[in-house]
Amino acid sequence: MKITLLSTIAIVASMALPGLVLADAATPQHVRGTVETLDGSTLTVHTREGETAIVTLPDGAPIAGVAEAKVSDIKTGDFVGIASLPNEKGVAGALEVVIFPPELKGLGEGSYGWDLKPKSTMTNATVANAVKDVEGRQVTVNYNGKDKEIAIPEGTPVVTIIGASRADLVTGATVFIVAAPSGDGYTAKQVVVGKDGVVPPM
Numbered sequence: 001m002k003i004t005l006l007s008t009i010a011i012v013a014s015m016a017l018p019g020l021v022l023a024d025a026a027t028p029q030h031v032r033g034t035v036e037t038l039d040g041s042t043l044t045v046h047t048r049e050g051e052t053a054i055v056t057l058p059d060g061a062p063i064a065g066v067a068e069a070k071v072s073d074i075k076t077g078d079f080v081g082i083a084s085l086p087n088e089k090g091v092a093g094a095l096e097v098v099i100f101p102p103e104l105k106g107l108g109e110g111s112y113g114w115d116l117k118p119k120s121t122m123t124n125a126t127v128a129n130a131v132k133d134v135e136g137r138q139v140t141v142n143y144n145g146k147d148k149e150i151a152i153p154e155g156t157p158v159v160t161i162i163g164a165s166r167a168d169l170v171t172g173a174t175v176f177i178v179a180a181p182s183g184d185g186y187t188a189k190q191v192v193v194g195k196d197g198v199v200p201p202m
Helices: 004-017
Strands: 029-039 042-047 050-054 062-067 079-086 092-100 112-113 121-131 136-143 146-153 159-163 174-182 185-194
Touching: 004 079, 029 050, 029 185, 050 174, 079 136, 079 146
Parallel strands: 050 185, 062 185, 092 146, 092 159
Antiparallel strands: 029 042, 029 174, 042 050, 062 159, 079 092, 079 121, 112 121, 121 136, 136 146, 174 185
């Protein structure tokens, strides 16, 4: 089932809410990997950890895609989601960036723990300033009245969100799934799938 672009983007923005951070068995979890098969409502995923995850895909489960963007597309006033780790300079270094549309400015605003890498954080915030430096870009983002400096090195994945459907869940497609634990597997709440070679970086 295809969904509107605005609904699609809202799916991914909602993934960055604090309540979706991996915490315990009762908390929605993130499944990252590649599709092995989709058989009816059963999605089999080879996870980044090298395991096999069985994910039930309910009828109407929201599915989104990602499109490649550029670091130069990030402008003052944009609302972004940036996963980051501290770098050797003591500044947060971006692992990935999602640029959201103006309609969703403020959704999931904040900075909190994330499970992309150990000790990583996710920051949903408004870009207050973006300047080019020797190693890429340096942005100042603002959330809840606080400022945070984030370096975005050259080569950092930057994406925007596009529509997608079950037809895109083909063997080998890369997925990021927010899912609820269910028995020996999961039930999908939201799915982001890579299209045209773009990998969901979140």
